[in-house]
Amino acid sequence: MSIHVENNLKDSTNDEIFKQKAHYIPCKIEEDGEANVKKYFEPYIVENTNGELSATFRGHSLDGVKLCLPEGYKAVLVTETKRPLSEDADRKFQIAGGLGDITYWNWDKKPSKNDSLVRALDWIDIAEAIHAD
Amino acid sequence: MDSLDALQDFIKSQNNFTNYINKSNVPDVCKSEPCMLGVDEAGRGPVLGPMVYGIAYCPINQKKVLESLGCADSKALTEEKRDDILLKMLTEKEAVDNVGWIAEVISPNYISNSMYKRAKHSLNEVSMNSAISLIKKSIELGANITEVYVDTVGPPEKYQAKLKEIFPDINITVAKKADSIYPIVSAASIVAKVTRDHALKVWEFHEGLEMNYKDFGSGYPGDPLTKKFIREQIDRIFGYPLLVRFSWSTAELVLLEKAAKCSFEEIDDEITKKPKGTQAISSFFSPKNERKRKRHKFFEERNLTMSNAFE
Numbered sequence: 001m002s003i004h005v006e007n008n009l010k011d012s013t014n015d016e017i018f019k020q021k022a023h024y025i026p027c028k029i030e031e032d033g034e035a036n037v038k039k040y041f042e043p044y045i046v047e048n049t050n051g052e053l054s055a056t057f058r059g060h061s062l063d064g065v066k067l068c069l070p071e072g073y074k075a076v077l078v079t080e081t082k083r084p085l086s087e088d089a090d091r092k093f094q095i096a097g098g099l100g101d102i103t104y105w106n107w108d109k110k111p112s113k114n115d116s117l118v119r120a121l122d123w124i125d126i127a128e129a130i131h132a133d
Numbered sequence: 134m135d136s137l138d139a140l141q142d143f144i145k146s147q148n149n150f151t152n153y154i155n156k157s158n159v160p161d162v163c164k165s166e167p168c169m170l171g172v173d174e175a176g177r178g179p180v181l182g183p184m185v186y187g188i189a190y191c192p193i194n195q196k197k198v199l200e201s202l203g204c205a206d207s208k209a210l211t212e213e214k215r216d217d218i219l220l221k222m223l224t225e226k227e228a229v230d231n232v233g234w235i236a237e238v239i240s241p242n243y244i245s246n247s248m249y250k251r252a253k254h255s256l257n258e259v260s261m262n263s264a265i266s267l268i269k270k271s272i273e274l275g276a277n278i279t280e281v282y283v284d285t286v287g288p289p290e291k292y293q294a295k296l297k298e299i300f301p302d303i304n305i306t307v308a309k310k311a312d313s314i315y316p317i318v319s320a321a322s323i324v325a326k327v328t329r330d331h332a333l334k335v336w337e338f339h340e341g342l343e344m345n346y347k348d349f350g351s352g353y354p355g356d357p358l359t360k361k362f363i364r365e366q367i368d369r370i371f372g373y374p375l376l377v378r379f380s381w382s383t384a385e386l387v388l389l390e391k392a393a394k395c396s397f398e399e400i401d402d403e404i405t406k407k408p409k410g411t412q413a414i415s416s417f418f419s420p421k422n423e424r425k426r427k428r429h430k431f432f433e434e435r436n437l438t439m440s441n442a443f444e
Contacts, residue, residue, distance in 0.1 A: 026397065026398065027395050027396065027397045028394075028395065028396045029370060029393055029394075029395050030393050030394040030395070031369055031370060031393035031394075033369075035370040035371070036340075036368055036370065036371060039339075039340045039341050040340055040368055040370070040371035040374070041371065043339035043340070044150055044242075044339065044375065056150070056242055056245070056246060056375070057371070058371065058372045058379055058388075058395055059242075059245030059246065059248075059249050059372070059378070059379025059380055060245075060246065060249045060397060061246035061249070061250070107251070107397055107398060108246075108249075108250050108251045109251065116434060116435050116436040117436070119434065119435045120435040120436060120437050122435065123435065123437060
């Protein structure tokens, strides 16, 4: 099985589509679909004088920080129009956009180097070391 | 501040998802003469809107000013009468020269956030902290406070002991229904109630809802308009606009039924934790799944799992 990712947006003049904002919320939300982030979440993001971010989700206080992707990496969103029935068939994805800005939120806890998401990115360096020629 | 409109403008100029303080000047006479101070709260029970703590203080020998203002059991006063008394406190010379006050507006968001902390912070703690900080503030501003009267819903003894510890030089009286016994507590109660009423009247939804208090009602869970609001104004993902106290069971139950399920990290409760080495008896009869290989600690700590690509 191989995976193809097509980028039909490569010649798009709309830069914004690759600079979308994403929020990593420390909560499992059992829903797949659009979210009214602009109205219900963003008005409550406050940056204090130390550059620390705070917000609120479902009554829970959140502490946040802007996350930097490792150098040389980009975050993209892909969609699949039709998932093949067979497990072995090739799969085809389309690039739907990209992220310019990821904000990482913790529930009532200042983000730190010890958070699992930040540490998960360690894997990128390790993978490079393992798979480098 | 010399009118209720000015009060409303002040409230509108504040962030309604954070706490804020509104206060009078400290009358000069309150800096020299020994003063009594009353503490009361408004909007403890409602599922909508802020809770407001109010204090009022005046010289001990000026009790008659409070009586001429009409400060009596605030629950027996109509909304118009309460508005009228606060207006007098803001404008009439005798009141302005003798009675000082401070109100803290505790936002519904702060209440939810406190009750949903990792280490839960109850409404009682929020209340007590507000009362203590307001008494401290009046002293910092120069008022000569020698007697404090506090209205409480809970048992007075513990509360009184705590205040006595923090303010050893002040005579403290904590009592149920202090509001109807001590005019200075009635005055504090009026400050709190009128502030809460107006905070609801000028509430602006950052979520862009075009609604006002005529639509969502008093905020008490029994109010039909409030009930309707709680049942209808739901966003599948975010739940409610921040007028709502998410931590109220009324709101929790409706969200459970009508919004997307959200689960936060579980906090281990020390008390409910089973002692180590105790296995449930049923576990001896369940099939063993020894074959599942455990992930290496490195991946486990980072929440990384192997998965088929793009699944």
